[in-house]
Amino acid sequence: MNAKKAVERQTGVALWRQIADLIRLSISNGDYDQTGMVPPEIVLAAQFGVNRHTVRSALSALADEGLVQAIQGRGTIIQRKERLSFPISRRTRFSQGLGGQARETEAKLLAQAVLPAAGEVAAGLKISPGASCIQLDLVSSADGRPVSCSTSFFPEGRFPAMAEQFEQLRSITKAFAAQGLADYVRISTELVARHADAAELALLRLSPGAIVIEATAINADPEGVPVQFSRTRFAADRVKLKIDT
Amino acid sequence: MNAKKAVERQTGVALWRQIADLIRLSISNGDYDQTGMVPPEIVLAAQFGVNRHTVRSALSALADEGLVQAIQGRGTIIQRKERLSFPISRRTRFSQGLGGQARETEAKLLAQAVLPAAGEVAAGLKISPGASCIQLDLVSSADGRPVSCSTSFFPEGRFPAMAEQFEQLRSITKAFAAQGLADYVRISTELVARHADAAELALLRLSPGAIVIEATAINADPEGVPVQFSRTRFAADRVKLKIDT
DNA sequence: CCGAAATGTCTATTAGTATAGACAACTATA
DNA sequence: TATAGTTGTCTATACTAATAGACATTTCGG
Structure with missing residues (x-):
């Protein structure tokens, strides 16, 4: 599943929020269970067709929820995965x-x-x-x-x-x-x-x-x-x- | 129910979208059935604690959905109400x-x-x-x-x-x-x-x-x-x- | 037919969202 | 101990969203 995931512009829902929701969904679906980590920011940015900074906003929101934790140099690890x-x-x-x-x-x-x-x-x-x-x-x-x-x-x-x-x-x-x-x-x-x-x-x-x-x-x-x-x-x-x- | 309804700022979801969603909910709940109309823009603006223009953006989105129709001088009438x-x-x-x-x-x-x-x-x-x-x-x-x-x-x-x-x-x-x-x-x-x-x-x-x-x-x-x-x-x-x- | 009440339109300003690029800091591995 | 790969930070720019105020236009009732 390397296809571009769907985010919509000019909808009243900020891209970073849509992306945060999609990543949260992927986490609870177990898409990242093999590594226990979210893909690198630059990869996500390519998947969603947005700038890396936008992905960072999304990940930062998920980190605030306590769902993931970013570690400089390593990547962003999944802390919790509950549904x-x-x-x-x-x-x-x-x-x-x-x-x-x-x-x-x-x-x-x-x-x-x-x-x-x-x-x-x-x-x-x-x-x-x-x-x-x-x-x-x-x-x-x-x-x-x-x-x-x-x-x-x-x-x-x-x-x-x-x-x-x-x-x-x-x-x-x-x-x-x-x-x-x-x-x-x-x-x-x-x-x-x-x-x-x-x-x-x-x-x-x-x-x-x-x-x-x-x-x-x-x-x-x-x-x-x-x-x-x-x-x-x-x-x-x-x-x-x-x-x- | 004259209480201020809840919209949240800086959430990645634009106010006009939150308000559009809340009005859509009120419509399907039958809150406006007595008049068959949405309250005046200025009243909604006060209820949600936002500017009238923001309410207009929300109503315009609902009009695009075909849910309501605004008529100058009269008000905004409810076209459809389905759940x-x-x-x-x-x-x-x-x-x-x-x-x-x-x-x-x-x-x-x-x-x-x-x-x-x-x-x-x-x-x-x-x-x-x-x-x-x-x-x-x-x-x-x-x-x-x-x-x-x-x-x-x-x-x-x-x-x-x-x-x-x-x-x-x-x-x-x-x-x-x-x-x-x-x-x-x-x-x-x-x-x-x-x-x-x-x-x-x-x-x-x-x-x-x-x-x-x-x-x-x-x-x-x-x-x-x-x-x-x-x-x-x-x-x-x-x-x-x-x-x- | 006037006036109150409602929506429509315009200008201006500020805050939030998104892109772009460059580089620093850190981790793991060859 | 280099080096590739990753996150962190900074600057700059453009676009969207929200506020504010003024005034036009339309409808309806007294």
Whole structure:
């Protein structure tokens, strides 16, 4: 694959950013696994058809992310190469899904609130608009790197202690279990991809211009009664969503 | 929601492009449905904290896409507002899935080839590397607007007439049926989101900087023998993927 | 028919992006 | 210990993006 890779000019997206994104993609695809290094700047410049300085801007951005490290005289070595495979199925659960791929996973509670259910949330949970629900905002990380941030809603009538239980047990599944729900299944998932907004950039420690995949999901108990409405934003360059049907 | 919306400076992504993307998102979210118009330029400029000229650049890009039309003295009216919901399940089929959402769907054959199966394709189809397979490149459209482009591989030994049948029947499902495969199911789907490359920009008629969702999927016959390996790129701002588990 | 509100056009200035070339500094190897 | 190959730094120039302000043009309602 020696073909010129595609960068477009006058698009509102700077060449160095397009190139940084493409190199990041190549790294996670394993294109440079043989050497563990990014090709020399001058080679990349030829591949992309740009000046060497432009490639340097791109590499510098990747170095800021901690993805690569340039060493004078040697080259630019790859520090990290992550794209976690995240399963989505009827039995989707966060911590379980990553089993084996990361040494350590963590879900951090950012905020909680009790509030009346608004339109979309009420419809998803099949409760009357205005009925009280609990909102939990989480950031999930693997090996200390944020992977996703989510906002979940639970019917307060059925799970009044959701926030406390989660804080103690650090797991949605366990918090459900502690409140008498032993099992639940995913009944609906919708995906959309878009640019990350400022809040997401901060929470997920993304570099500006990054992409998030937004999954809007509903979990229900075995009888099909909704128990959770959630909207999860994944850092698109760190995950691959694997759909098991 | 009068809060300042988030645009980031010095990120390699021009402000006008970020703003164009955010306005496009608002349009498809239905934020402006009451009036059918985008807010006045001066209001948007205040919301995003930028100069009016910058907003004009963003709106001009959206006008080029045909999404909005500015009328002097009146305002900027919304021409189109599309985000097709695309189901992904064991029985995923393109044309069926969009039933009712679009008046007319079309799948156009761009290119075909017979070639030896490479690593990933051979592994997905469970055929020996080097075994012959048929490659079909398609662009799928709804109401004349391209929605996705795909590259599919089929084992030539089993479906030698795939290209001819597809060209005649305009449907993968029917082409399978004509070659003795009455039914098939999706056994694996992996999703990744990234910026569109030059070829995708052209095929999907996207504006540069746009996002694609790449779905790598394997279909199999009822016995579980793989019959199709495909990689489909969806225009992210035109679709919502709905996962039925 | 006037005026408010909206988009269209123009000029000028500053900051960010990209190219070009030259050379310094460092690493590994023959 | 040369030398080729690589990253680091500097200067200069041109183009794009963003801001700022002024004013023209069009539409619509009172």
